[in-house]
């Protein structure tokens with residue numbers, strides 16, 4: 001069986017050489033993120049991932065979380081203890097403000113750590129992931145009293161948070177939310193309704209759970225403009241911080257799922273016994289806006305789930321491919337009777353594909369994390385705005401492309417195993433099953449693609465998209481004129497892909513204005529085109545750094561050579577899909593709509 005090992009060398013390379021850790025650490029307030037501190041934190045996290053979380057991944061999948069007759073939920077053996085250790089080690093509050101007990105580290109430093117948790121045990125990490133989003137929403141929109149009462153316990157991990165959007169009739173379309181919030185004389189509200197699919201909506205990790213719930217007040221206007229955000233604790237909290245009465249929110253069932261079995265996905269009933277006490281967060285009717293604060297962070301994190309799962313699937317596939325002996329590889333010496341499957345060229349193709357996509361996604365994720373830090377903390381307003389525009393463009397790409405690509409990578413992981421990949425014992429199937437949800441929750445790929453073509457491309461007539469494409473093109477031009485032949489070849493491939501991307505941007509801008517329906521028909525290929533190109537961009541940058549380091553005799557030469565080879569594989573074998581995707585966007589979108597609904 002393979003054991004997860006955090007890819008620390010690649011993580012450090014991306015942090016330092018591509019994402020600019022040194023620059024991020026120079027932002028006000030991040031002085032503690034020195035290279036030595038970051039190295040030590042990553043090493044500690046990697047131990048926790050390997051020693052505590054990874055061993056629980058398969059057992060958690062087999063056992064699953066269970067709803068008990070008394071309405072409580074029992075998580076799989078070992079999970080509660082692991083969570084307590086996780087919280088005690090301070091992993092919950094890495095990026096959170098020190099005034100609430102957090103460590104105020106950059107998002108860039110937290111991102112590889114998050115990747116490790118996702119890789120080692122994604123079902124476990126869903127609990128902290130949603131707590132982070134809830135903390136952000138309370139911190140940004142809550143009253144000083146709400147912050148003082150709830151944040152310290154949430155940052156420490158003593159209490160967890162959830163995100164309650166979905167109802168049976170309201171999934172992608174949150175305008176359809178029906179949960180009611182009735183104002184009370186004391187300023188609180190009573191909530192009535194049902195929420196479904198609530199991740200870690202009930203569990204045994206902690207004594208209290210802080211639900212953030214979308215609901216409508218009696219005078220709210222129809223649609224998304226009439227949704228407010230409420231804080232509903234499982235146990236009410238007394239003025240002195242101690243726990244009070246049990247609130248009227250109860251888990252009525254857990255979903256039976258394809259994957260992430262250890263993560264309890266709850267149906268929550270609000271108000272069956274007279275109303276669940278809730279407190280308005282921020283202003284009435286602005287709930288969706290606030291929820292987006294949580295969702296953007298969560299969407300980024302779900303994209304990183306794609307990276308973590310892909311890395312895990314890759315490591316498992318490599319271990320199996322070294323071990324499994326089957327046949328004689330094409331071109332092997334005559335004396336060889338049979339060898340490990342890693343010698344078969346087609347297995348190499350699969351492993352290279354898995355590796356190249358994973359490294360590209362990691363680089364795209366970390367570079368976006370650095371932009372998130374700059375967008376929040378750069379001293380100049382104009383610099384913050386510039387980074388925010390990049391982040392806004394990248395969030396649907398990180399979420400949509402990394403999660404869609406993880407489907408391919410984890411599927412290849414099964415394929416490398418042959419029949420044993422389909423059998424649960426090897427673990428390859430679990431990654432494939434676990435990965436299947438990530439293109440769905442936090443907004444499906446279709447919803448990410450709507451965001452990318454509408455708000456992120458058409459709204460500013462392609463200005464931000466064009467600026468990023470021009471940046472990619474500059475990297476391509478620089479490499480295309482480089483003396484090194486390998487970089488030269490990569491530069492030419494990247495230039496061709498960027499030209500395809502630009503043609504698709506122009507088409508989206510024009511078509512969105514004239515035929516929005518057809519523009520939407522091309523939105524997912526457009527999103528994938530973006531991901532493919534930004535992935536190629538980051539790997540091209542990586543190849544340049546690695547080549548120069550090799551020439552200067554700097555760093556581990558084997559690592560640098562592998563980096564260049566992986567980037568070249570991506571440029572030659574994966575990046576050419578850009579042309580096909582662009583054609584599908586530009587020439588094929590109208591055909592998507594060729595049949596009427598009754599012809600299906």
Ligand SMILES: Cc1cc2nc3c(=O)[nH]c(=O)nc-3n(C[C@H](O)[C@H](O)[C@H](O)COP(=O)(O)OP(=O)(O)OC[C@H]3O[C@@H](n4cnc5c(N)ncnc54)[C@H](O)[C@@H]3O)c2cc1C
Nearest residue numbers: 163164165166171172197198199265440441442443444446
């Ligand atoms: C395991 C799990 C955990 C979850 N955790 C949470 C949680 O913690 N909190 C929470 O609130 N929710 C949670 N969800 C719910 C999740 O966010 C929704 O399932 C998701 O947003 C999709 O909504 P839906 O299931 O109603 O699908 P629908 O909205 O019915 O979508 C069905 C299909 O239609 C497409 N579609 C719908 N509208 C559009 C559109 N406008 N444009 C293009 N395509 C469209 C979708 O892309 C999809 O392919 C979870 C779900 C699962 C399965």
